[in-house]
Every structure is written in structure tokens, then in C-alpha cells.
Amino acid sequence: MSDSIVLIPTYNEKENIENIIRAVFALEKDFHILVIDDGSPDGTASIVHNLISEEFSGRLFIEERIGKLGLGTAYIHGFKWALARSYGYIFEMDADFSHNPDDLPRLYSACHDEGYDVSVGSRYVTGVNVVNWPIGRVLMSYFASKYVRVITGLNVKDTTAGFVCYRRKVLETIDLDHIRFKGYAFQIEMKYTAYVLGFRIKEVSVIFVNRRLGTSKMNSSIFGEAFFGVIDLRRRKATGKIKSRPEEIGIINRSS
Template sequence: MPDSIVIIPTYNEKENIERMIRKVFSLPFNFHVLIIDDGSPDGTQIIVKNLQTTYPDTLFLEERAGKQGLGTAYIHGFKWAIEHQYDYIFEMDADFSHNPDDLIKLRTACDEGADVAVGSRYIKGVNVVNWPMSRVLMSYFASVYVRFITSVDIQDFTAGFMCYKRKVLETVELNKIKFVGYAFQIEMKYTAVKHGFKVAEVPIIFTDRTAGTSKMSKGIFKEAVLGVIRMRINSFFRRYPEG
């Protein structure tokens, strides 16, 4: 059985999802794919179900009732992947902002000793295409802010292109992860470091979506700004057994 699964949360991604799935399965590595769909009214899940006839043993779909947040989608997927005994568990967006070819780079980083591999936009300069400067600056300085608050040296704390070894997700108490928006990415990285896992950043180029609609909102950034302080304070009162 292949040991790697790519988790892709979806909400209204009918313009991208078939191309993304076919691209992942065209890679020179045997990845499985798990789609977590939050009741997309545009029929994203119907496209996935149709593709399951082409990829019956490698494409999986979990449907949830309504939009419940990025963090809960990934946690649902993590628990599913742990239950099915995958050793390398990836997270990636459906909109091609993450280049599927880079999945192999993340896998290689974990093979070479990392417990968590981060597809980093900022480890070698700023590698972001098609974003307005205001959003680039907001994203970049969000990571600066998180490094300042947490004293953890990760250049791209908000990155959502990741590979986890299964032991990381088994050690991190997933039910205690509080954030549901993009701050979820911050909390997962911080918690992994606190448990003593090795995090490696792999340089990628992030390209903003050309199809579909972004899910970013001001509320997501507010959660991150206030939540990081709360997360740091709470960490003083919590034990993090080494994995």
C-alpha cells in the first residue's frame, strides 16, 4: 500500500478540482488523494465522485455538512489518514496556488530527516506570484509577528502546503487544536515544535489562484493576531511530551 496521502479541503472548487486530482495522479510517485468537501453548492463533490470511477483505489472523498472551517477539515482528514495508516500526510490547496510537483520535494525533506516539511514562500526571499503587494506584506509580516510572539524561527508560519510524518499527528493532541481558520496552520507548526519535532522549510513559489474564489477574510487575520498571543500564554500551562 502506498504510504503517502494528500489531503485537499474543498468548498466551491469545481473549476480546479478535476485538474488538480489528475495532476497529482500524474506525478512520478504513487500518492493517494483525500478530498474533504464541506457541502460545496457548486457540485465539487459530484466531480470527485465521478473521478472515483477512474481512480477507485486511490481517490477518497469525505463529505461534511456545510462550511466548518479549514482547521476542522484538516483535522478530519488527519484522523482519517492516521486510521488508514499512512506514514506521510500532506496538506495542499485545491486551487493550484501550491504546485503539485513540489509534493515530491516535501516528501524528500521528510525522508532526509524532517518530521514536518513546510512549503515555504519566504525561506529564500519572497516567492509569491499574482498577489497584490498589500496581501504579500500582510502574509509576510504575519510570520514576523508570530516569530516575535512565539520565539520559534519558522519563516512561513501561515504556509498551508505541508507534509507531516504520521508520528507527529499521532503525538499532537488534535482535539486540543483550537483555531479553525488560517491560524490553524500557525498552531499546528508551533505545537509540533513544542513537542520537539524537527521542522524543515522547503522553498516553493506560491501562485495565486486563477480560477475560483479566495476564501480569505478579515476575520481570519483577526483570529491569527489575537489567537497567537492566547496560544503563547496557554503554552506556559501545558505539557508537550516529546514525540
């Protein structure tokens, strides 16, 4: 039984899903994978079911949801699924190879070997490590992260990164039912909540490569949610509304 599960949300990823699964399973470290599919009409789920039945039973899993319900809710669904089992390290990763599976062991090592609670695959911790993105999108993403740091005080350079490893304890402590954002701002909210609750976060430098196959799910409304959501996060912290689950209060890791 692996101690690690990689969560991969999907919507219309038939061009990528088999290749990303095989790339993760080719790693020397044993990872399990949970695909959370939001009713992809292109047959993404069927590809995963075939891989489970033919090759990867016991290592590959799928949860199917009806309709496109948002990235944040997909990850919350996956977090709860993983917490109902014995995984100690729970990862977020995209299906489109913008996150390199070869970096998974490095994120794992930051938490398992170095003792951090959250490790973030960071595009900006050593400059700007982005390949094949339009310059406008690079600038928007980079300055969005700077904006988040200014407003919240969160000392993470890539606050919107979606390549993340969480220790089990972090997700057990965060009240997942009170995570509010569904899109781009979800990634900010999770990191900020972990920070407010006293967990240690490490950024691990990675190179982000824009997808080659399939269609990006990014749109202007996602950026709008992030812009205004950050202000709301600061307000919620000031009013004491960012909290751990009641049964976890008093036993949070407060190391700095």
C-alpha cells in the first residue's frame, strides 16, 4: 500500500490522461492515483476505467461526478476520499503535463524527509520558470502572486500553484467544508488557510510547461474570483473565521 495518492481532476482530457497515468506509475517511488472526472463527454472516464480493469487495479481509482462542478470542489472531493483511506501524503496535479511527474518525488521529499507540512511546486521561487505561456499570461500570474503576498502576508511566491503535496494532518485540520472558492482562488485559499493555522510550507522550484494537447480551462472569471477573493480571505482572518475543525483546535502544528 502506497503512502501517497496523486489527485488528478479531469474534464475532457482524453489526449493526456493515459500518458500522465503511465508517467506517474513509471516513477521509482510508488504513487497511487485518483482521477476525479466531472462528466467529461469526450470519454476520459472510459479510458481510466479500462486502465483500471486491464493493468492498474489497486493503484488507480476514479470518482465520477455529474457535470462540471469546479476545480476546488473536485479537490475537496478527492481530499475527503483520500482521508477516508490511509494515505499520509496527498498531492494535487494537473492532467496536461504542465506539472512534470518527475517532480513528484521532490515534493514528497520536502514533506517526508525535510518535515514540511505543505510543499508547493513553484514557478517563481527561483525566477520565472514557465515555458510556452503567452507573455501576458505569465505577467498576470506572476503579479497575481505578488498581489496575494502583499494583501495577505503569505510568504509563498507562487500562491496560485496547483502542484502541491499536503501531509495528511494538514487536510485533517483544515475545515474542508468551509473552503469557499472553486476556481483559481481555491489554490490561494488552501495555502493561506494552512499558513494561518501554523503549518510549514516549502516551495520547490519546478518548470511549468503550457499544455500541448487539449484545451485550457482558464478564463477571466477565474482571475476575478482570485482578485476579490484575496481581500475576502484577509477579512475572514481578521474576523477569526478561518479556523481548524473543532476537534483539531489546540493540537495544530505551530512550528515556524
